[in-house]
Amino acid sequence: xxxxxxxxxxxxxxxxxxxxxxxxxxxxxxxxxxxxxxxxxxxxxxxxxxxxxxxxxxxxxxxxxxxxxxxxxxxxxxxxxxxxxxxxxxxxxxxxxxxxxxxxxxxxxxxxxxxxxxxxxxxxxxxxxxxxxxxxxxxxxxxxxxxxxxxxxxxxxxxxxxxxxxxxxxxxxxxxxxxxxxxxxxxxxxxxxxxxxxxxxxxxxxxxxxxxxxxxxxxxxxxxxxxxxxxxxxxxxxxxxx
Amino acid sequence: xxxxxxxxxxxxxxxxxxxxxxxxxxxxxxxxxxxxxxxxxxxxxxxxxxxxxxxxxxxxxxxxxxxxxxxxxxxxxxxxxxxxxxxxxxxxxxxxxxxxxxxxxxxxxxxxxxxxxxxxxxxxxxxxxxxxxxxxxxxxxxxxxxxxxxxxxxxxxxxxxxxxxxxxxxxxxxxxxxxxxxxxxxxxxxxxxxxxxxxxxxxxxxxxxxxxxxxxxxxxxxxxxxxxxxxxxxxxxxxxxx
Numbered sequence: 001x002x003x004x005x006x007x008x009x010x011x012x013x014x015x016x017x018x019x020x021x022x023x024x025x026x027x028x029x030x031x032x033x034x035x036x037x038x039x040x041x042x043x044x045x046x047x048x049x050x051x052x053x054x055x056x057x058x059x060x061x062x063x064x065x066x067x068x069x070x071x072x073x074x075x076x077x078x079x080x081x082x083x084x085x086x087x088x089x090x091x092x093x094x095x096x097x098x099x100x101x102x103x104x105x106x107x108x109x110x111x112x113x114x115x116x117x118x119x120x121x122x123x124x125x126x127x128x129x130x131x132x133x134x135x136x137x138x139x140x141x142x143x144x145x146x147x148x149x150x151x152x153x154x155x156x157x158x159x160x161x162x163x164x165x166x167x168x169x170x171x172x173x174x175x176x177x178x179x180x181x182x183x184x185x186x187x188x189x190x191x192x193x194x195x196x197x198x199x200x201x202x203x204x205x206x207x208x209x210x211x212x213x214x215x216x217x218x219x220x221x222x223x224x225x226x227x228x229x230x231x232x233x234x235x236x237x238x239x240x241x242x
Numbered sequence: 243x244x245x246x247x248x249x250x251x252x253x254x255x256x257x258x259x260x261x262x263x264x265x266x267x268x269x270x271x272x273x274x275x276x277x278x279x280x281x282x283x284x285x286x287x288x289x290x291x292x293x294x295x296x297x298x299x300x301x302x303x304x305x306x307x308x309x310x311x312x313x314x315x316x317x318x319x320x321x322x323x324x325x326x327x328x329x330x331x332x333x334x335x336x337x338x339x340x341x342x343x344x345x346x347x348x349x350x351x352x353x354x355x356x357x358x359x360x361x362x363x364x365x366x367x368x369x370x371x372x373x374x375x376x377x378x379x380x381x382x383x384x385x386x387x388x389x390x391x392x393x394x395x396x397x398x399x400x401x402x403x404x405x406x407x408x409x410x411x412x413x414x415x416x417x418x419x420x421x422x423x424x425x426x427x428x429x430x431x432x433x434x435x436x437x438x439x440x441x442x443x444x445x446x447x448x449x450x451x452x453x454x455x456x457x458x459x460x461x462x463x464x465x466x467x468x469x470x471x472x473x474x475x476x477x478x479x480x481x482x483x484x
Contacts, residue, residue, distance in 0.1 A: 021261050022360060058358065062329030085327045085362050087304030116300065118264060120327050120360075174416065 003044065004104030006137040011105050018055035020112040024062065024120045025053040025157065026069050026080060027164035030128035030144060031181040033190065036197040037128070037144040038161055039074070040151065044140045045102035048154045051161070052142075053119070066122040073142065075132040078180075080122040083167045086160060092117030095155055103138050123164045125180035148200075165198075172198045175215050179238020187225060187233040191218065245286065246346030248379045253347050260297035262354040265334075266304065266362040267295040267399065268311050268322060269406035272370035272386060273423040275432065278439040279370070279386040280403055281316070282393065286382045287344035290396045293403070294384075295361070308364040315384065317374040320422075322364040325409045328402060334359030337397055345380050365406045367422035390442075407440075414440040417457050421480020429467060429475040433460065 002008070028039040040049040052073045056065040066080045097107045097114045107113045133142050145151065147165060150158065171177055172195055181194055192208050212218055219239050224232040244250070270281035282291040294315045298307040308322040339349045339356045349355045375384050387393065389407060392400065413419055414437055423436055434450045454460055461481050466474040 019263050019358065019360065021264065056329065056360075059331065061331050062327060062360065082327060085304060085324060087298065087362070089301065089303050116261065118261065118298075118304065118362075120329070 002104070003137060007100075007103055007105050011100075011107070014055070014113070018057050021115065021117055022120070023053055023055055023117050024066055024069065024122060025051040025086075025160055026066055026073075027051060027083075027121065027123045027161055028070065028074065029123065029125050029147075029164070029168065029181065030131065031194050031197060032128050032144070034193065034197070035146045035148070036194075038147050038150070039131075039133075039142070040145050040153075041073070041135075041139045041142040043099065043103060044138050046099060046154070047152070049145075049151045049157070050154045051157045056120075062120055066120075070122075070124055072136070073134055074126065075134065076124075076126055076130060078124065078126070080124040082120060083123050084121045084160075084163050085118060086121060086156060087118040088156065089116070091119065091156060099154065119160070121160050121164060123167065125168075125178070127180070127183065129183065168198050169200075175211060175217055179218075182238060185221060185223065185225075185235045185237055187235060188212070189233070191236065244346070245379060249342075249345055249347050253342075253349070256297070256355070260299050263357065263359055264362070265295055265297055265359050266308055266311065266364060267293040267328075267402055268308055268315075269293060269325075269363065269365045269403055270312065270316065271365065271367050271389075271406070271410065271423065272373065273436050273439060274370050274386070276435065276439070277388045277390070278436075280389050280392065281373070281375075281384070282387050282395075283315070283377075283381045283384040285341065285345055286380050288341055288396070289394070291387075291393045291399075292396045293399045298362075304362055308362075312364075312366055314378070315376055316368065317376065318366075318368055318372060320366065320368070322366040324362060325365050326363045326402075326405050327360060328363060328398060329360040330398065331358070333361065333398060341396065361402070363402050363406060365409060367410075367420070369422070369425065371425065410440050411442075417453060417459055421460075424480060427463060427465065427467075427477045427479055429477060430454070431475070433478065 030037045030039065039052060041052060042049050052069055054065065054069045056062060060068065062082065070080060071077055092115060100107045135142055150161065177194065177198065182191065188209055191212065192203055192205065195208065196203055217239055218236040221235045221237055223235040225235055226232045272279045272281065281294060283294060284291050294311055296307065296311045298304060302310065304324065312322060313319055334357060342349045377384055392403065419436065419440065424433065430451055433454065434445055434447065437450065438445055459481055460478040463477045463479055465477045467477055468474045
């Protein structure tokens, strides 16, 4: 089968199926226990990386479209959070046609895909271990990258990640990351490492613990984790959101 | 002159001039010293009210389009803040054609203006006293409304205001409203009234003062305001943003 066939099929009905000049990009964050990671993919024949993204079908809301993109790529069914719409003058345009061409699809000159595209940015905080990656037909690689060491990105995707990170950091500064990035049960040092990975700097252990308990963002469990090198550590879970 | 002439002229070239299926709506907040107010307008021959809004020209960014809408309506030249994109399935559609028809412009069936429209929400915090309202040709009324007593609104504009208010309240809870809604110099009770108007409930005077000074969000001026009924009150100004 022509590897570009699914893309060609998609392209043949794009004007009937999706809202023109509009796309969405999903910044999917995971935490591997050490570093904050972001899910990126590389389309066939391209050397730059992209955020998982897509278009908005006429019969789905923006939120539903973002959920579909996340589900298709990670098998996760969860809500995402819209954080910003990107609509600079030079968004889209010249970079899109060569990208489609590299994948075997000619976008006609004058088509909206070759023009300006406004993209709605969504972010998802996901449990690292629960993600099942799907490549689909036109993606050559899809993997997690440490947010501190990202590869060269297409379009303004690097700026979109930076903005999503800003959103996350504002939340971390008021201790409102929630539990979506943590495994179900965790120790206090593990939670601290998440906050440090998001904020990008070390935190004082005692102050962190005090603040977290004061704000009541976690619940202490009657369980301990025992390791070889450490004494038994209390386990916590995120307090369910109201 | 046909009062619909400017609208007809706008409509004649709309497909050449603006991004289809996309609009923006501006939630302009002002503070009159007592209540938080929002700027609303009523188009000719309609009995529901609308947010000031518009479309995005090909040659302007989203942010620039929002600035233009604000400037046209209020004569203010300042930045707005994007807070959310509204893209429900039933946005636009059936309500738009009758509205244009009431103003004397027939939108052809099948035109994108009669279909789904995604709207980017912007909010502006403005100095009440500096606004100079412009009606333009097709607006019959444009005035401030107390956010607690809003009139019936077109489309989902009421929900857009609610969401903008949520954004503002989150900021007020962390004492980050900034100075954009206050006159240049103000007393501590005046600042407290703003926070109470945004949050919708009374605050303790001592705690408010303590928190505001602790966080350093205002600078005390070597000036006082003297009134007849009250003792002289210290004047403050908002600390310039970093």
